[in-house]
Amino acid sequence: MSTLKVATWNIQAIRGASDERLAAIAAALAEHRPDVVLLQEVSSRAATFDRLARFLAERGLPYSHFGGQDADRIVRRDRRKRYGNTIASRxxxxxxxxxxxxxxxxxxxxxxxxxxxxxxxxVAVHAPNAAGNGWDKVRTLEALRAGLLQEAGPCVVAGDLNEPRAFTPGPLSFRARADGSTDGDWTDRFGETHPRSRWQAAVTGVLGEDAPVSLATTLAGVEPQPTHVVRAGEPRFFDHVLVAPPVSVEDLTYDHEIRLGPEPLSDHSIVVASLALPGVASARSDCVGAVDTPYGRIVWRDGPLTDGTRITLERDGEAARDLLLGSLIGHTNGAVLRFLP
Structure with missing residues (x-):
């Protein structure tokens, strides 16, 4: 079984950040030893991503992607959002x-x-808040669900969804009433009006039981915790990890310390999920065998081949080395399986 630790965090850097703060952000993430991190509110200005990527690489996450490289050129309703999301990986x-x-x-x-x-x-997601963006939050969640319905393989979604308002009795959106009713319409600051039920459907379409992805908290049996507190002191359940089969969830934890104290690193908590993927193994059932691959001649004597079968890797000019199949698969990213039908 392959394990995967994922951390998501809104780092509150829409206007950039100093090298000292970016280094502290990378250090705070490294405390959790993640394999993949998904970061929101990374500024497209002042080379914020480039500098952050260097600090993340120093902490064992050398591969990264910034989704906000074109943010400065995107204008909607006469406004720009000069930030985007970052994905970094080992x-x-x-x-x-x-x-x-x-x-x-x-x-x-x-x-x-x-x-x-x-x-x-x-997939790193940051649904915009409703106060400043109105129905564009709903369109973001609808686009997320529509794209997820097209996904066929292992998938992990994480980020700041700015929803729901509450998880009781289910994921209640900010347009639903306390009893869950969504009758009537709602008009945003731009004068755009739609039924409240559309807003609620967009939230349950991603966070509800019929969504194409499942909440990691639900799969891990962990109670959702507030990850953000607005100025009025109201707790908000905004940051989530969601997965689609065959990804499973072993555990989920929250790091609230980084948004507390006299010098918080962000106004959001870090959410860390320990995930698992199915073990990778050959379908061969013979207990003793050998096969030539580009990685050398693989020999096994105590099969059948599974993740735990001890094998010998023989190469020209090198002494035979004992390896576990899982180790070899890991080093070749599963490509060796093409030669072990």
Missing amino acids: WPLAPATWEPAPPWPQLIAAADVEVPGHRVRV
């Missing part, structure tokens, strides 16, 4: 296009991460 990744794009395309960033034995689609 393994190679390839940026991916998200379709359909939300109103602010930089607020959904996707990449395919080459986790040993698996290619995992990782």
Whole structure:
């Protein structure tokens, strides 16, 4: 079984940050030893991403992607959002296009991460707040769900969704009433009006039981905790990790300390999820065998091959080395399986 530790954090750097603060952000993340991090509110100005990427690389996350590289050129309703999301990983990744794009395309960033034995689609999301953006929050959540419905493989979604208002009795949106009713319409600051039920449907479409992804808290049996506190002192359940099969969840924890104290690093908590992917193994059932691969001649004598089978790797000019199949798969990212049908 392959393990994957994911951390998500809104780092509150929409206007940039000093090198000292970016280094502290990378250090705070490193305390959790994540394999992949998903960061929101990373400024597109002052080379913020480039500087942050260097600090993350020093902490064992050398591969990174910034979804806000075009943020300065995107104008909507005469406004710009000069920030985006970052995905960083200890393994190679390839940026991916998200379709359909939300109103602010930089607020959904996707990449395919080459986790040993698996290619995992990782999606960083920042749904804009309703006070300043109105129905564009709903369009972002709708675009997220529509794209997830097209995903066929392992998928991890994480970020600041700015929803829900509460988890009791279910994920209640900010347009639902306390009893869960959503009758009537709601008009945003731009004069745009739609039924409240559309807002609620957008939230449950991502966070509800029928969503294409599942809340890591639910799968881990962990009670959701507030990750942000607004000025009025109201707690907010904004930051989440969600997964789609075959990804499973082993545990989920919150780091609230980084937003507390006299010098908080952000106004959001870090959420860390320990995930698992199915073990990778050959379908061969013979207990003793050998096969030539580009990685050398693989010999096993105590099969059948599973993640725990001890094998010998023989190369020209080198002494035979004992390895575990899982180790070899990890080093070749599963490619060796093509030669072990």
